[in-house]
Amino acid sequence: MKLLHTADWHIGRTLNGYSLLAEQEQAFQQILQIALDEHVDGIVVAGDLYDRAVPNTDAVTALDHMFRAINIEHQLPIYAISGNHDGAKRLNYGREWLANTGFHLNTLLEEAFTPIETASTQIFLLPFFDPMDARVYYSHQGMSEDQTKAIHTINDAMQLVIADLVKLFDPQKRHLLVTHFAVTASADDELDLTSETTSKVGGLASLPASLFEAFDYVMLGHIHTRLASPMKDKIRYAGSPVKFNVKEANPKFHGKGVEIVDITADHITHTFKPITPHTDLIALKAPWKTLTDPEYYHQQPCNQAWFAITIEDFDRSQHLNVRAELQKIYGTVVELDYADTQAKPIDHPETATPGTLSPDDLVGQFFHAVTGHDLSQPQQRLVDNIFIDLSQEE
Numbered sequence: 071m072k073l074l075h076t077a078d079w080h081i082g083r084t085l086n087g088y089s090l091l092a093e094q095e096q097a098f099q100q101i102l103q104i105a106l107d108e109h110v111d112g113i114v115v116a117g118d119l120y121d122r123a124v125p126n127t128d129a130v131t132a133l134d135h136m137f138r139a140i141n142i143e144h145q146l147p148i149y150a151i152s153g154n155h156d157g158a159k160r161l162n163y164g165r166e167w168l169a170n171t172g173f174h175l176n177t178l179l180e181e182a183f184t185p186i187e188t189a190s191t192q193i194f195l196l197p198f199f200d201p202m203d204a205r206v207y208y209s210h211q212g213m214s215e216d217q218t219k220a221i222h223t224i225n226d227a228m229q230l231v232i233a234d235l236v237k238l239f240d241p242q243k244r245h246l247l248v249t250h251f252a253v254t255a256s257a258d259d260e261l262d263l264t265s266e267t268t269s270k271v272g273g274l275a276s277l278p279a280s281l282f283e284a285f286d287y288v289m290l291g292h293i294h295t296r297l298a299s300p301m302k303d304k305i306r307y308a309g310s311p312v313k314f315n316v317k318e319a320n321p322k323f324h325g326k327g328v329e330i331v332d333i334t335a336d337h338i339t340h341t342f343k344p345i346t347p348h349t350d351l352i353a354l355k356a357p358w359k360t361l362t363d364p365e366y367y368h369q370q371p372c373n374q375a376w377f378a379i380t381i382e383d384f385d386r387s388q389h390l391n392v393r394a395e396l397q398k399i400y401g402t403v404v405e406l407d408y409a410d411t412q413a414k415p416i417d418h419p420e421t422a423t424p425g426t427l428s429p430d431d432l433v434g435q436f437f438h439a440v441t442g443h444d445l446s447q448p449q450q451r452l453v454d455n456i457f458i459d460l461s462q463e464e
């Protein structure tokens with residue numbers, strides 16, 4: 071069995087107010103072509119189909135056309151789940167009808183416990199969920215209130231869920247999991263690659279890869295670069311097909327694409343297939359004199375890419391409309407920033423800057439600075455839950 075693994079389409083996303091829809095449609099055409107060239111048996115979309123729970127009508131129309139092309143025109147099965155950006159209940163609409171044409175879409179936790187059965191594999195589609203969803207699910211399963219109340223973190227919840235999925239394993243078949251979480255190589259790891267937001271995910275909602283070891287292969291969504299894959303051979307992120315923020319313009323994140331996962335009785339392999347951006351996102355950082363020097367900018371794909379420009383050591387009093395001048399040279403400038411190359415002294419060297427801390431750590435540090443005490447366990451739990459809720463709304 072051969073599957074195409076992609077994730078985090080975020081249809082309808084904008085970059086500093088610029089619509090990415092044309093770029094997303096371009097990327098989709100390439101994904102479809104790869105699927106056809108590789109003769110895959112289905113396309114896996116591991117969550118965050120839309121960018122928001124209530125997507126705008128252009129986004130809905132665009133995704134409808136994409137799924138139609140895959141599933142109706144080319145009759146390829148789709149194996150999809152909702153991510154934290156999707157509205158699980160809304161996206162659930164029509165689910166049972168869609169399954170009739172091989173469009174398998176799970177958005178609710180309880181749906182994960184019915185794997186999709188093929189001749190040689192079981193495909194478990196586990197959508198994004200939070201500890202509260204797990205409490206509700208397990209109380210419906212007859213679990214006592216004391217036990218459901220013990221489900222505090224996503225780690226607590228996932229241990230129960232995985233144990234129940236494993237009970238459904240058919241020993242004659244391969245077991246594949248599609249899910250949407252921050253998974254790290256070990257419990258202590260912190261993700262510092264680009265993820266949902268530009269800040270660290272931290273220990274907050276990240277799960278250790280060891281939780282998923284029972285599966286033969288895990289196809290993840292949530293982190294937007296495949297370089298964050300926690301186990302290179304079998305627990306992998308596909309990454310988003312499109313660059314979503316300026317951080318991703320950094321060459322170290324280059325290489326958007328999808329993975330072709332080939333599953334046979336004795337091995338599973340994955341092969342990266344690149345997607346070429348139509349309008350690339352280029353980050354430049356240089357002094358004003360350099361940026362406006364023809365020798366420099368003639369080296370750049372002016373008017374063909376989007377630019378995020380950081381001007382170094384800039385005397386702002388000299389130029390009235392910096393953006394307009396740069397746009398004359400470069401075309402679309404999606405982000406403009408200023409940087410001093412001379413490092414400034416830090417007031418509190420023992421305190422990390424906000425950008426390098428996870429949101430929960432930041433709250434903890436602030437609390438400590440104000441009260442002189444660490445957060446108690448119930449307080450920490452409250453903070454965690456607030457950020458889990460926020461990550462769903464984001």
Ligand SMILES: [Mn+2]
Nearest residue numbers: 078118266292
């Ligand atoms: Mn995402």
